[in-house]
Amino acid sequence: MTLTTHATLGAVIGRATGNPVLAFIFGFISHFLIDMVPHGDTGLADNYKIKKVRRKQALAYVMVDAVVAIMFVLILANVKDIVSVRNFTWGIVGSVLPDLIVGVYELTKTKYLHWFNKMHFFFHDFFIKRKGDVPLYYALMAQVVLIAYLQTKL
Ligand SMILES: [Zn+2]
Numbered sequence: 001m002t003l004t005t006h007a008t009l010g011a012v013i014g015r016a017t018g019n020p021v022l023a024f025i026f027g028f029i030s031h032f033l034i035d036m037v038p039h040g041d042t043g044l045a046d047n048y049k050i051k052k053v054r055r056k057q058a059l060a061y062v063m064v065d066a067v068v069a070i071m072f073v074l075i076l077a078n079v080k081d082i083v084s085v086r087n088f089t090w091g092i093v094g095s096v097l098p099d100l101i102v103g104v105y106e107l108t109k110t111k112y113l114h115w116f117n118k119m120h121f122f123f124h125d126f127f128i129k130r131k132g133d134v135p136l137y138y139a140l141m142a143q144v145v146l147i148a149y150l151q152t153k154l
Pocket of ligand 1: 001031035098099120124
């Protein structure tokens with residue numbers, strides 16, 4: 001999923017749990033579960049990691065994804081009456097952290113994060129491996145709808 005989707009879900013979880021530790025834990029778990037829904041980024045990832053073509057496109061996607069997520073979270077913090085900034089924050093941190101760890105693994109290839117990377121893609125590719133991925137455009141549109149719904153729960 002896009003980081004904006006993960007972050008918005010994490011923010012809602014932060015509110016629902018009402019506790020920063022639970023917000024972090026359930027936010028973290030939510031990342032793997034929602035990543036199981038095919039979301040169109042397999043082509044980009046395969047180009048980057050396997051075929052090693054159009055790699056700048058994948059990097060640009062990740063960059064745009066991250067900056068949009070930062071802006072969206074800041075906008076939420078501005079326009080919503082956040083009940084607890086602490087729970088909001090830790091829900092978001094937990095929900096986006098897995099992709100940060102995967103990014104650090106991708107940069108360093110450290111053996112200490114190999115298992116985490118494998119676990120992340122076990123969930124991420126769970127249904128894609130069996131059923132194939134969906135077109136990225138539709139996946140992004142679906143996420144816009146999901147985010148629009150989720151932000152009403154803040
Ligand atoms: Zn992920």
